[in-house]
Amino acid sequence: MNIKDTVGIDMSKLTFDARIHSSQIESEFQNDKKGYKKLVDWTYKNSELPKENIIFVFEHTGLYSDGLSVYLASKHIPFFLVPGLEIKQSMGMTRGKSDKADAKKIAKYAYRMRDEITPTKLSCKEEQSLKHLLSLRQRLVKQRAGFKASLKEQKRVLVKKDNKTLLSTQQKMISYLTKQIQEVEHEMMDVLKSNQSMLNNYKLITSIKGIGSQTALFMIAYTANFTKFKNHRKFASYSGIAPFQNQSGTSIRGKTKVSNLANKKIKSLLDLCAKTSIQHNAEMRIYYEKRVAEGKNKMSTINIIRNKLVSRIFAVVNRKEPYIDTMKYAA
Incomplete structure (x- = not known):
C-alpha cells in the first residue's frame, strides 16, 4: 500500500477524536457504528488525496477500539493499530494532554512512519x-x-x-x-x-514436556495462531525473555539482561513452564543442574530454558510434528 495521508484517531469510551494529517482538519465522533461511518465519509471528503492512499491509525485500547477495528476490516478499509507507548516515545518531550492533541500526534507519527507501516489484519x-x-x-x-x-x-x-x-x-x-x-x-x-488449525497446534505444543494447556492457549491467541511472529526470537522479545546488551563506549558495561517491555502474563507462564520442565524433564533438569554446579546464575539458567521451550514450540508448529523426547532413546 502506498500511504500518502494518515488519519490519527484518539479513542475513548463514548467518543473519539480524529485528525487528517494532510488538511489538518479535526472532528469528534461517537464511538458506535454511526460514528464509524461518519468518520470514513468525513475523511474521504476532507482529505486532499485518494482514499486508496489513506490509512486510519489509532491505539489498541481493548474494547474501546475493537468496534472501529471490526468495522474498518468489514469494509476492507486499511487501518493500523499501534501501541500507545510507541507513539509516546516517538514524540519526545511534550507538555499537556488532550484528546485532540493526541489525535494530532498519532496522525503525525503515522505520517512519519508511513513507509514502514503495514495495515493491521484482524485475527479470526x-x-x-x-x-x-x-x-x-x-x-x-x-x-x-x-x-x-x-x-x-x-x-x-x-x-x-x-x-x-x-x-x-x-x-x-x-x-x-x-x-x-x-x-x-x-x-x-x-x-x-x-478451528482445526488451532486444535492441531494446541496438540503439538502440549506434546512438549512442561508446556500446559493454559500456556498453549495463550501462545495460540497472542501469536494469531503462529502467523504474527516470523520466528521464536521475535516472540521471545515480545514476551520479555530475550536478553539485550547494556553497554556504550568504554564507560558503560552493564549486564546483559531482559527488557521490562513485555507481555507479563506470557512471561510468567513461561517461567512456570521452565520450572516444571526442570522438575519433570530429565534433559532440562540435567542442563540446569550442570550450569548451577558450574557457578552460573540460577535465574539466567531458567531464562535460557524459557527460550529453549519457546524455540521448541515454534519448531513443532513449523514442522507440524509432535515433540520427540530423545532422552528416553539415549543409551
Missing part, C-alpha cells in the same frame, strides 16, 4: 473469542485467589461457630468461581475444536 473469530475467554478466566482466577487468601486468614484467627455466615459465604463463592472457571475452560476447548 475463533482467536478473538479465545482472547476474550482467556481474559475472563484470568479475572475469575484472581477473584478466587482473593477469596481463598482471606478465608484462610480468617479461619486462622476467627472462631468458626461465631462466624458461620462469613466463612460459609466465602467458601460458596470459591466453589462458584471454580465452577465458572471450569465452564470457561470447556468453552475454550470448544473454540479450539471449531
